[in-house]
Amino acid sequence: MDISVVIPLxxxxxxxxxxxxxxxxxxxxxxxxxxxxxxxxxxxxxSWEEIQRLHGVDSRVKGIKLGRNYGKSPxxxxxxxxxxxxxxxxxxxxxxxDPAEIPELFRMITEDGFDLVSxxxxxxxxx
Numbered sequence: 001m002d003i004s005v006v007i008p009l010x011x012x013x014x015x016x017x018x019x020x021x022x023x024x025x026x027x028x029x030x031x032x033x034x035x036x037x038x039x040x041x042x043x044x045x046x047s048w049e050e051i052q053r054l055h056g057v058d059s060r061v062k063g064i065k066l067g068r069n070y071g072k073s074p075x076x077x078x079x080x081x082x083x084x085x086x087x088x089x090x091x092x093x094x095x096x097x098d099p100a101e102i103p104e105l106f107r108m109i110t111e112d113g114f115d116l117v118s119x120x121x122x123x124x125x126x127x
Contacts, residue, residue, distance in 0.1 A: 002032035003106060004085030008075035009038060009093035011045040019095055020054050020061055026099040030106070036061045037079045038093070042069030086110075 005023060009016070020036060027034045038051045040063060051063035064078050076090060087109050091097040101119065108117045 001035060001084040002086055003027060003030075003034040003102070004079075004083035004088045005034065005036045005102070006076060006079030006083055006088055006090045007036065007038050007093050008041055008072050008079065008090075009043065009047060010041045010069060011043045011047060012093040013043070013045045013047040013050045015093055015095050016047065016050045016054060019091075019093060019099070020058075022099040023102075024058065024060075026102050030103055032106070034060060035084060037082055038063045039075040039079045040065045041071070041075040042066055 005027070007019070016038070023034075023036055038054075038061065040048045040051060048063065048065050051061070051065075054061040055063060062082070064082060066075060066078065079090075080088065087106055089102055089105055091099070105117050105119070108114050
């Protein structure tokens with residue numbers, strides 16, 4: 001497995017189909033093997049049912065359901081423990097992180113030799 005995308009989420013049912021579609025498009029275009037790990041951190045909006053539906057459509061989408069809301073760090077930890085990819089990429093489920101950045105992150109790890117790559121949101125119009 002080349003890439004594991006670990007995504008903690010809380011009440012993100014509506015964004016999941018679009019997010020997963022963008023991930024399939026981006027990583028599928030890279031020609032790499034991958035899995036999408038959706039960690040449901042105690043959602044109450046039907047997120048778990050949507051994760052199960054998405055898994056039924058494509059088995060590369062996998063879900064972990066936490067019994068209650070533990071917070072982002074414990075949810076990420078569960079995803080890291082389950083991840084099988086050589087490279088692990090984390091994203092938020094709210095569509096604020098752009099899956100189109102994954103190829104460059106992957107390249108920096110696999111070709112440039114970085115152990116860890118981190119990004120941040122930057123306001124491009126500073127005055």
